[in-house]
Amino acid sequence: MTTFPLAKAPRTFALGGDLTVNRLGYGAMHLTGPGFWGPPQDPDEAVRLLRRAVHELGVNFVDTADSYGPGYNEEIIKAALHPYPDDLVIATKGGMLRTGPEDWVRAGGRDPYIMALGRPEYLRQQVEVSLYRLGRGSIDLYQLHRIDPLVPLADQLGELARLQQEGKIRHIGLSGQPEVTVEQLEQARRIVDIVAVENLYNIADRSGEPVLEYAEDNDLAFIPWFPLGHGDLVGPGALLTKAADSLGVTAAQLGLAWLLRRSPNILLIPGTTSVRHLEDNLKAGDVRLTEIQWDEIEALCAQATPWRPTPPRAEEGHVS
Numbered sequence: 001m002t003t004f005p006l007a008k009a010p011r012t013f014a015l016g017g018d019l020t021v022n023r024l025g026y027g028a029m030h031l032t033g034p035g036f037w038g039p040p041q042d043p044d045e046a047v048r049l050l051r052r053a054v055h056e057l058g059v060n061f062v063d064t065a066d067s068y069g070p071g072y073n074e075e076i077i078k079a080a081l082h083p084y085p086d087d088l089v090i091a092t093k094g095g096m097l098r099t100g101p102e103d104w105v106r107a108g109g110r111d112p113y114i115m116a117l118g119r120p121e122y123l124r125q126q127v128e129v130s131l132y133r134l135g136r137g138s139i140d141l142y143q144l145h146r147i148d149p150l151v152p153l154a155d156q157l158g159e160l161a162r163l164q165q166e167g168k169i170r171h172i173g174l175s176g177q178p179e180v181t182v183e184q185l186e187q188a189r190r191i192v193d194i195v196a197v198e199n200l201y202n203i204a205d206r207s208g209e210p211v212l213e214y215a216e217d218n219d220l221a222f223i224p225w226f227p228l229g230h231g232d233l234v235g236p237g238a239l240l241t242k243a244a245d246s247l248g249v250t251a252a253q254l255g256l257a258w259l260l261r262r263s264p265n266i267l268l269i270p271g272t273t274s275v276r277h278l279e280d281n282l283k284a285g286d287v288r289l290t291e292i293q294w295d296e297i298e299a300l301c302a303q304a305t306p307w308r309p310t311p312p313r314a315e316e317g318h319v320s
Helices: 044-054 071-082 120-134 155-165 183-187 209-217 239-245 251-262 273-279 290-301
Strands: 012-015 019-022 061-063 089-094 114-116 139-144 171-177 194-199 221-225
Touching: 044 061, 044 071, 044 273, 071 120, 120 139, 120 155, 139 155, 139 221, 155 171, 155 183, 171 183, 171 221, 183 194, 183 209, 183 239, 194 209, 209 221, 239 251, 239 290, 251 273, 251 290
Parallel strands: 061 089, 089 139, 139 171, 171 194, 194 221
Antiparallel strands: 012 019
């Protein structure tokens, strides 16, 4: 594993080679109702947070998905930010089904419902719906939310490629639940130009390391989800919380700073519904620690096992 001093880490990344974004972005997923279902509990606050992030704090990379809400998440982004600043890059995703607010809620004794649907006609519909909800003529980055094992990958990405040729998608990426493999990335890149991959990854769960290294070698953006271990690393008494207490930073800043330091290809999309947390998270690039301190934090977090959704059964394409 290679890292570099955070002070020398680039603050921006050229997504697809032509969209320059700040590496600290914002994930809008939490700006929906309970269980990431329905409209925000406080729509006015959601609008205020998005405007604060984009118009005042320099965020120019916002991540969402058609399944967040479903739909409401894209709609609140449009309500808050349309007409959009010229430099704002919005990434959205499609290819995942929802049945209700309990699908992705962490609960003992069951795994999240994760059902992919990658039929070409469905993907086309979802791209059109996202364009409408976002109020855009083209989506900057469209990610296949999960590879559907029941549909040939060439059919799934082939439809996205046709939408790209029609000018409705600028760049294409892959998102994994919980992860895309190197082999899948290589297969995908033989079909269409892939510029980004979104996988589960954080300081305590580095099973996605081979994909990150592949992204570095091929100039792809690597977008980690669960960057703070689904909260397991930053809650009361959590390992990053204990480490942060003596360093004058927040646990979230520590976890995000480690990712910024880990690779210049990493784009962060931490989500929050709090303006104060948003402001704190965006200061992660200012964390300054010695190499010895980072080594100690990594050793500490190696003791943790953050939660991750159970991998779907490939033959069925879902966990329920």
